[in-house]
Amino acid sequence: MTPFVAFGYQKVKADKHKLEIDPVAGSVVQDIFKMKLQGMSQDAIANRLNELGVLSPFEYKISSGSHYETGFRQKEQALWSSVTVRRILENEVYIGNLVQGKRTTPNHKVKQSYVKPEDDWIRIEKNHEPLVSERDFEIVQRLLGMDTRTSPDQKQVYLLSGIAVCADCGAPMTRKVSTVAGKKYAYYLCSTNKETKRCSSHRIPEKDLENVVLVMLKQHIQNIMHLKRVLEFIGTVPFQEINVKKLQDRLEKKKMETERCKELRMMLYSDMKEGIVSKEDYVELHAAYGKRLRNAEESIRAIQKEMDNMLEKADASNTWLDYFVKYQDIEVLTRTVIVELIREIRVHDKKNIEIIFDFNDCYQALLTQLPAMGVEVAADPDNNLQVKIKEVV
Incomplete structure (x- = not known):
């Protein structure tokens, strides 16, 4: 308007x-x-x-x-x-x-x-x-919402600006450049340490941190690709999802109920013809069976709608996998890749880096759900997933 x-x-x-x-x-x-x-x-x-x-x-x-x-x-x-x-x-x-x-x-x-x-x-x-x-x-x-600033001679923020944080105090890691014997060395250190010395420096060379992030990211992408292949295989089996199978069982029972109601109404008509039930009882029982039949048919429609919604949601809920899979051939870190796939990089020390990937809750939930689908999931010492399908129901 x-x-x-x-x-x-x-x-x-x-x-x-x-x-x-x-x-x-x-x-x-x-x-x-x-x-x-x-x-x-x-x-x-x-x-x-x-x-x-x-x-x-x-x-x-x-x-x-x-x-x-x-x-x-x-x-x-x-x-x-x-x-x-x-x-x-x-x-x-x-x-x-x-x-x-x-x-x-x-x-x-x-x-x-x-x-x-x-x-x-x-x-x-x-x-x-x-x-x-x-x-x-x-x-x-x-x-x-991040406090990311560029240096006077830079148009873009550094690769890990706003993403790398101190694992102890949670403050952003600050990039600093030192010149030794005419050579420049870039490294990250805790901004709290830089300003007040109230936290340890957690100092780590820039290239070392970026190399570790790249290796861990590639490993995580490979794990996700394994999970995606497993899901694609399981998805070929109808109603493999546990919740959908439960709905399918309820649907079958309601269909049996509707058939039974139809049979009872037919038998009721024969009983009235043969004088086994009176006309008054026939009218009352016929109405009761009719109501029961309509309720069962309404339940069938509701269950089918719920199944459609669940299957549609299940398809949509796994779209996050593709955000990682599209970078399966990654060899170089870019700012775009980092902000798309990583929420936070927590630096404990040079040898202890923790990465919180985007959709980590979805990833953990998927690992929890797989055993119920007949899939064994384990990680080797390098955190690479080992997947084994036990059975397909």
Whole structure:
């Protein structure tokens, strides 16, 4: 209903109440999200867009013939700023959600508006075609909450910025460069130790830490690929999932109940014809069997719907495996890979590194569920999974 839509979208000409992707502005929005995932700060993204001569949202609206006005214009030409970039990165509209009713006024006499509590906002999910995936949007929101800064001569944050933390105090590990005999050596150390000395340094060379992370990541991806192959094999057996099998058993019992009700009604008619039951009893019993039959048929429909939902959810619940599998040939760490697959890297010391991978709860839950499906799972000393299928029911 608003006169101006979010940058990246335009109103459908045939229906002004619907949104469609603006090919030009939409590609800029997608580039902004990509640059953020690659490790660029909001300032660096804004500077890059200005260097390339990309029109800011305000200038783009003006060039499109819009009479859009804003109080943020300070120069003859409105340029990209870190504030503008952040607003785009935080806007749910780019995953297809329409959020309205964020601001209101106390009453019709007061013009000054205020932001309403988020619970009172009107949110319509999957309202229009998204420009970015929910997965990328979620990762970007996580990155926006991190304290990651770039050095003056860098446009991108370091590979492990905001991800590597001290295992003892939880503070971020800070990258530092020392020069010895004319050679520069980069290493990470606990930021608490650097500032107050209240924690040990946990000092570790940058390359050593990155090499360990790469090895552990490759190992985890291999483990996930083993699990994916097992799930694909098990998935060829109908109703292998334990909960679905239980529903299948209930479904069979309800189907038997409906057949039994139909048989009893037929027998009841024969009994009335032969005078075994009176007409009054026949009417009463026929109605009772009919009600029982309808209840059983309704239960069958409910069970079938529950089974469909469970199978659909089971398929969707394992999509996280593919996030790792697509990097099965990884040989070099990149910022994008790290933020996609790793939540946190806890540094205890040079020889003790702990990695919390994304979807770790899903991974652990899957390992717990496999034995009930007839699959033995064990890890060797190097933490490589050994999988053996005992039986298929």
